Amino acid sequence: MAQLVKLADYVTRYEIDIYRYPSRYVRLKKERWQRIKADWEATRREGEGPLFQHYEEKGTWKKARMLLAKNWKKKTQEEMDLPSNWELRHQSVDALREQFVKELLSFQLNWASSTVSEISAIAPVHRNDPLLNWFLTSFPDTFFLFYEPVLMAGQAPVECDTLLLTPNELWVLHVLPGDGTTIYSSQGTRYWEKREGESRETLLHPSVSIRRTVTVLQQILQGSGIKLKTAVLCPDGYIDTGKNNRLEFYDKRSMSLFQNSLRKMTTPIKADQLKAAEQLLDAGLTVSENRMDAEPENGVDSEEEFR
Incomplete structure (x- = not known):
């Protein structure tokens, strides 16, 4: 996991x-x-x-x-x-x-x-998030997940795409929602169309969000040596568009290929991976409150067991 x-x-x-x-x-x-x-x-x-x-x-x-x-x-x-x-x-x-x-x-x-001293309120959407559960249960312990992270670009917080940091590379993953029949198709270099039954919706090309995330990462990870890879995922829909030399597309038909290709990786956690994770955490926005104020009767931290 x-x-x-x-x-x-x-x-x-x-x-x-x-x-x-x-x-x-x-x-x-x-x-x-x-x-x-x-x-x-x-x-x-x-x-x-x-x-x-x-x-x-x-x-x-x-x-x-x-x-x-x-x-x-x-x-x-x-x-x-x-x-x-x-x-x-x-x-x-x-x-x-x-x-x-x-x-x-x-x-x-x-x-x-x-942590021992701080706590953040978990949004209901994250408590039973099937996509979050999928990410966690689909890959080995050596993979680090940054799910919907907010990273600081200078003094400005930026909501970034989900990041999957493996021992060898950092995946920037833009995830598209779907209902099982959703179809996404290209409408030029800047826009895509989302179709669900008779409904039609125009949205920005996923590459816009990915480029924004990559720009922030390049500032944070200078000198890290971590290779960046990018992909668009649509676990519950279909992507009907041509190939892109800069992006990989995985939809309902090919998600297992993405998952299985990464699960084959047996490399242990690496020093460069830990360093990159540290840099990302240092650049991450954190909103929390003092744990003693939120939970005055909590005990101390321990290494022995799960709560």
Whole structure:
């Protein structure tokens, strides 16, 4: 699952230390899945008894028992409740994995909107955003997502296209909405037409927004060595236009090609990637408030568990 490094103009954990939080996220994700999977296997193996009894057994379950004891002892801000015995006994491993993904999405939203001292109000549109969920679940942990970021160009904030920072390159992605039958077609070099049934709408060519984003990025990423790539995505519609040497187009028919071509990348996180992420975070607009004012009873930050 890709890492949500920046969401709109929200405060983010990654601003604290971009060199620490990516590896921390991967570790927490791995530990959480191992813990849930061990619980699930224990209930399958031992039947109806209380969950702690399953871990009193020596041998195979000793390591899992120690992990559970350690994690349950610390009630922290990032902890989430374990599934109940009944939930574990009556779920398949696929259902368990689906539940785990939902937990991860919630956890990422938490990290992308709060730090120990600051918090940003999450807009309802971002809490159940299918496109955001698609980006996060479609790519590996080594990819950093800047979703609808607001970057500073000098003293002016600029709403930019979504950025996907891989270990090798930075994708600038302009996403077009659709209802499953939407068709976009070119109307010259500056305008496109959007068709939905009998409806017709003229809109600016996606390249206008992409060029604006690229201009801002070139100022921010001077000397970074990061290669910029650009694409227009229309996951729920069709793009009916000719080829463009500067832009790549992916619509409902070819989104899987875009996804699969990037998922083949097995390169680990690179130093240049982290440096570029740091530069983008430094240039990002952040709107937040003091967490103690918003949530006066919150506890302290912890590395142990998801909330």
